[in-house]
Amino acid sequence: MIYYACDIPEDLTYDIERDVWIRFDGEIATLGMTDVAQTRCGKIAAISFRDVGKKIAQGKALATVESAKWVGPFPAPFSCEIVETNEKGFAENILLANKDPYGVGWLVRVRPTNLEAESSHLVTGEAAAERYKERIKELKINCLRCID
Amino acid sequence: MSKKIRLLYMEGVSPLRSQTVYHAVGYAMKQDTPNTIILVSPNAPYVSIGYHQDLQKEVDLDYCAAHNLPVYRREVGGGAVYLDSGQLFTQWIFHKEDLPASLEERFALYIDPIVQTYKELGINANYRPINDIHVNGKKIGGTGAAQMGIAEILVGSLMYTFDKKTMSQVLKVPSEKMRDKIFESLEAYMTTMTEQLGSTPDRAMVKDLYLKKVAEALGAEIVEGEWTAEEEAMAQEIDARFTSDEWLYQKGQLKQQGVKIHQDVHIVEAAFKAQGGLIRIIARLREGRIDDVTISGDFTLLPVFAVGALEQSLRGVAATPENLKSKIEEAYYRLNIQSPGVTPTDFTTAIMNAVTPPQAA
Helix, strand or coil: CEECCEECCCCCEEECCCCEEEEEECCEEEEEECHHHHHHHCCEEEEEECCCCCEECCCCEEEEEEECCCEEEEECCCCEEEEEECHHHHHHCCCHHHHCCCCCCCCEEEEECCHHHHCCCCEEHHHHHHHHHHHHHHHCCCCCCCCC | CCCCEEEEEEEEECHHHHHHHHHHHHHCCCCCCCCEEEEEEECCCEEEECCCCCHHHHECHHHHHHCCCCEEECCCCCCCEEECCCEEEEEEEEEHHHCCCCHHHHHHHHHHHHHHHHHHCCCCEEEECCCEEEECCEEEEECEEEEECCEEEEEEEEECCCCHHHHHHHECCCCHHHHHHHHHHHHHHECCHHHHHCCCCCHHHHHHHHHHHHHHHHCCCEEECCCCHHHHHHHHHHHHHHCCHHHHCCCCCCCCCCEEEECCEEEEEEEEEECCEEEEEEEEEECCEEEEEEEEECCCCECCCHHHHHHHHHCCCECCHHHHHHHHHHHHHHHCCECCCCCHHHHHHHHHHHHCCCCCC
């Protein structure tokens, strides 16, 4: 779905409140900032990742993101252990999430540690698209991507 | 907003506490914590660096040690800044639902009472989106935003005075020429209440005026209060972290374009090895144009006044390779410049290296 220029792929799962997308692949989940999140944040200037192997509680920071106007956490949608970060990708091009948030701009890969109890807020498909329409209207946002 | 806002008024606290207090109130925030405004100033000068800066690359630590200036890394972004009692920090620690969702609107709301305070004092201050406050093209303080726990934080200051000389001294820069350019640019593009009014206004009066403007902007009552034992304990925890080497010397990822003076003005520098010698550039960029440039190096340029003439001819020129090269070639033709082993293309490359530094692989 594309709504006010915000791309919300319906094959992904979302934590809408935290603006995080999730791609499950077996026991591993890849996480990133949604188009809405990267637009609200603005051009990213720096990211510091928590260490691989670290266990992170739901809602706590998997990374800290700095843009020209804001510093804040990239929050865990569920409790998890970090298995991989995209630190190398962002070191080569800090604007990865601003250019391609659902592709090369992924942030971390994690192993959920308590998913059964912490997944009721996650949505996907048409339900996610509908919920995001409401959120995009509330935020009065038009998504923007970096092209260079 | 109908809820009361708690005011924590803390003039004259230690440099460390002037930073850790808003982190502590932010991290300690719970659903029933009131939105809080902290007005705080330090009782001694210090240096604050941005969350992702590399301390050893950005700050002249020898100078700071020699002048007893502690350095603290904040959890807000941006660059290194020298701070002292000449600023009253205005820190908002709010629940996110009590602030606009968009950061642009959030900054506009936060900055408005500061601008209105200045205006009532007779200073022609204006909001310069996204997060600067300007007076006739000069910056009178910047602002920042962050999320800590469930709290949304906005920070800035009311600028009574600003020690531009010491600000230029605490930065680690590649040359004293660059330092001079930073100081000169701070003089040209930063201002304070004292400069604007000819004398420092009464601090109690300014504080009261600011709080009145905040209450008007938010439609809320502001009530002076105390911080809680839990917040104080959190501050002590953060004090310990902020003074640890592990926190202070953590690897910085922030790559900046030179030194930012304000949103539209940056000082940049670069060197380029041409066949006829090394060209060094220190430039001040303003809204993408060369505001001022200093060219030096070990090349030969004749006639003797050619370097100055070249610098002069580049002022106001849009910082693109085409424009720069065209201006330089025109100066070469007009002044019959001779420069063995150095071409207009070399000067253009040197300047563009400063304007858009080659990306590190």
